Amino acid sequence: xxxxxxxxxxxxxxEQEEDSWYEINTFEIRxxxxxxxxxxxxxxxVATEPSVVDASLEAKFAEHAEKWQVETAHISSPTQxxxxxxxxxxxxxxxxxxxxxxxxxxxxxxxxxxxxxxITKENPxxxxxxxxxxxxxxxxxxxxxxxxxx
Amino acid sequence: MPPQFRPxxxxxxxxxxxxxALSNVNWIIxxxxxxxxxxxxxxxxxxxxxxxxxDNTTFExxxxxxxxxxxxxxxxxxxxFSLLGYKSCDRRDxxxxxxxxxxxxxxxxxxxxxxxxxxxxxxxxxxPGELEDILHRDLESIEGDPAATWNxxxxxxxxxxxxxxxxxFNRCLLRCLWHAFKFFWYRLAQxxxxx
Numbered sequence: 580x581x582x583x584x585x586x587x588x589x590x591x592x593x594e595q596e597e598d599s600w601y602e603i604n605t606f607e608i609r610x611x612x613x614x615x616x617x618x619x620x621x622x623x624x625v626a627t628e629p630s631v632v633d634a635s636l637e638a639k640f641a642e643h644a645e646k647w648q649v650e651t652a653h654i655s656s657p658t659q660x661x662x663x664x665x666x667x668x669x670x671x672x673x674x675x676x677x678x679x680x681x682x683x684x685x686x687x688x689x690x691x692x693x694x695x696x697x698i699t700k701e702n703p704x705x706x707x708x709x710x711x712x713x714x715x716x717x718x719x720x721x722x723x724x725x726x727x728x729x
Numbered sequence: 730m731p732p733q734f735r736p737x738x739x740x741x742x743x744x745x746x747x748x749x750a751l752s753n754v755n756w757i758i759x760x761x762x763x764x765x766x767x768x769x770x771x772x773x774x775x776x777x778x779x780x781x782x783x784d785n786t787t788f789e790x791x792x793x794x795x796x797x798x799x800x801x802x803x804x805x806x807x808x809x810f811s812l813l814g815y816k817s818c819d820r821r822d823x824x825x826x827x828x829x830x831x832x833x834x835x836x837x838x839x840x841x842x843x844x845x846x847x848x849x850x851x852x853x854x855x856x857p858g859e860l861e862d863i864l865h866r867d868l869e870s871i872e873g874d875p876a877a878t879w880n881x882x883x884x885x886x887x888x889x890x891x892x893x894x895x896x897x898f899n900r901c902l903l904r905c906l907w908h909a910f911k912f913f914w915y916r917l918a919q920x921x922x923x924x
Binding site (some may be wrong): 609650651652653654655656657658659660662663664688690692693697702703705706708709711712715 | 769789840874879
């Protein structure tokens, strides 16, 4: 039977304990540091994610917009133009696509008026300017600037 | 924004890609590439804005009728063009003293396009969407699949006509001459190197 015996010096036990405590804590600290580093890397990735999404959204939008323009250039009916699969895909992108629509309206003068009204539920075009491209673009660009989207 | 002049061969190839039947007939380009107006406006002799039935929720297009319902049917277009002096007609050939327009529609009755007969009967003038104005000899050369949804004109469904006098009162002849004059000078300026 082993009996409990007191350490020779009271400090012996404590020193040992202190060493192991130190090792364990060092291990924990290292692990924590590693976890923190991993977390910061993950957070950094998450932080950069929106721009990645934006870039892909922009690329998708550009692709659909180009396809839509090429395939409906001869169509006059806004209803027929809106029925094109690419237009439908753009409508499905939701509010995130509004700044892209406004920018494209300015640069390429593509008719996104229906999509803009549908997504934003707004109509900044005055009745007297109905159908006039320059005036309609100006009205939407002004609206976009006021809304902080341009 | 000024109209865009595409090289003739590029414009012709592009337009024929949408209307393959044009490659078998004679047709000519009558204007630059312009997104500011389209076929319905051009059928009404206007080049300043786009015409199409609208419920006035977006003002994306202009329509002379203040109609709360978007009526894209043949009767809706006939009613609107009656404001410009047009009446229904059965003949599509040239008649001295009359100006005619043709309405294209799909099987479901949805109007897709309009063409206006040349004042002197040289053919039909069309403005396909944002592309160049074209003068084609017959109405069939730009017809398409009537069962299509978004990519075709369907068939000619209705002819309307009005007297030359009504066209003169409507200042159609004046507007068309001005349009042709502008195009002539643009072309000339382009050849000389000003544009």
